[in-house]
């Protein structure tokens with residue numbers, strides 16, 4: 798079980814997460830998270846404090862993005878057809894042991910930036926084919 802919170806501390810949650818995280822460079826994640834979104838999949842997710850400060854925005858036909866209305870911190874991305882929310886890596890209190898697993902939309906990655914870690918990568922076309930079925 799991991800716990801997390803936003804920058805101002807009004808929104809707090811607990812979650813069972815995987816030990817890996819996904820990196821996404823799609824344009825929506827870039828606009829939302831300033832270049833790269835790092836998300837940790839959850840198998841359970843509970844807002845433990847500040848639910849009234851959690852704004853869940855429908856940012857596309859298939860996904861929601863949730864953030865704190867007080868400080869603007871990203872809390873999670875949620876692809877509605879794929880289980881629980883993917884929490885923002887940086888919102889977790891402790892990220893010890895989490896390692897990158899995959900880089901989505903690798904062909905949309907900001908130039909002049911590379912992850913040092915070697916992970917699976919998927920292009921936009923591969924992501925759309927994979928997630929639209």
Ligand SMILES: [Zn+2]
Pocket residue numbers: 803804805806807808865866867868869870
């Ligand atoms: Zn906040």
Ligand SMILES: [Zn+2]
Pocket residue numbers: 821822823824825826827834
């Ligand atoms: Zn994305």
